[in-house]
Amino acid sequence: DTGVSQNPRHKITKRGQNVTFRCDPISEHNRLYWYRQTLGQGPEFLTYFQNEAQLEKSRLLSDRFSAERPKGSFSTLEIQRTEQGDSAMYLCASTRDNQPQHFGDGTRLSIL
Amino acid sequence: AQSVTQLDSQVPVFEEAPVELRCNYSSSVSVYLFWYVQYPNQGLQLLLKYLSGSTLVESINGFEAEFNKSQTSFHLRKPSVHISDTAEYFCAVRLNTGFQKLVFGTGTRLLVSP
Numbered sequence A: 001d002t003g004v005s006q007n008p009r010h011k012i013t014k015r016g017q018n019v020t021f022r023c024d025p026i027s028e029h030n031r032l033y034w035y036r037q038t039l040g041q042g043p044e045f046l047t048y049f050q051n052e053a054q055l056e057k058s059r060l061l062s063d064r065f066s067a068e069r070p071k072g073s074f075s076t077l078e079i080q081r082t083e084q085g086d087s088a089m090y091l092c093a094s095t096r097d098n099q100p101q102h103f104g105d106g107t108r109l110s111i112l
Numbered sequence B: 001a002q003s004v005t006q007l008d009s010q011v012p013v014f015e016e017a018p019v020e021l022r023c024n025y026s027s028s029v030s031v032y033l034f035w036y037v038q039y040p041n042q043g044l045q046l047l048l049k050y051l052s053g054s055t056l057v058e059s060i061n062g063f064e065a066e067f068n069k070s071q072t073s074f075h076l077r078k079p080s081v082h083i084s085d086t087a088e089y090f091c092a093v094r095l096n097t098g099f100q101k102l103v104f105g106t107g108t109r110l111l112v113s114p
Helices: none
Strands: A005-007 A010-013 A019-024 A031-037 A044-050 A053-057 A065-068 A075-079 A088-095 A107-111 B003-005 B010-014 B019-021 B024-026 B031-038 B044-050 B056-058 B064-068 B073-078 B087-095 B108-113
Touching (some): A010 A019, A019 A088, A019 A107, A031 A075, A044 A075, A075 A088, B003 B087, B031 B064, B031 B073, B044 B056, B044 B073, B073 B087
Parallel strands (some): B010 B108
Antiparallel strands (some): A005 A019, A019 A075, A031 A044, A044 A053, A065 A075, A088 A107, B019 B073, B031 B087, B056 B064, B064 B073, B087 B108
């Protein structure tokens, strides 16, 4: 069990640029979640994958956000035309069956 | 929809003193309850969970929480805290069916001083 891995750990970019984050879940975990955490707040749900199918998206996920999970393994979260309000910690979690979710260390995004 | 309220944004306490972090939830259906801990610049680590059975659940590092259905609470307690317990603590709920997304409270920062 190597844990949930997220890359990069930190990303600094200029407003208007596109960014992509990667999440490698624990192997054999078929459920994968993305959350966003802003300063002083708890994580908020963004989207959910079961295997390769994206089954739920939060209203927080504007059309500038897209997520994929090809072949049901790793997942990517892309933000196009970044805005100041996108600055946050992006967390990935995975699980299987009815078990608790395991979180990665997150990607901290800073928009200049 | 489910919601979680953590009434205290920050709890200062001296080392070896007892502590209670409060959590209340709202849900029209049965939920599972969790406490996660977050250290600076890290992700969330599961501290303990209530799925069913005994309403008192314990972690390996001395924390415990009690599920109280009538008061819709899941308060976290530790009889004697250490400096290393300084962290952010999040209470969360999750349905036991469907997509099982977690709904978190706003967190409580536990500050343990010598």
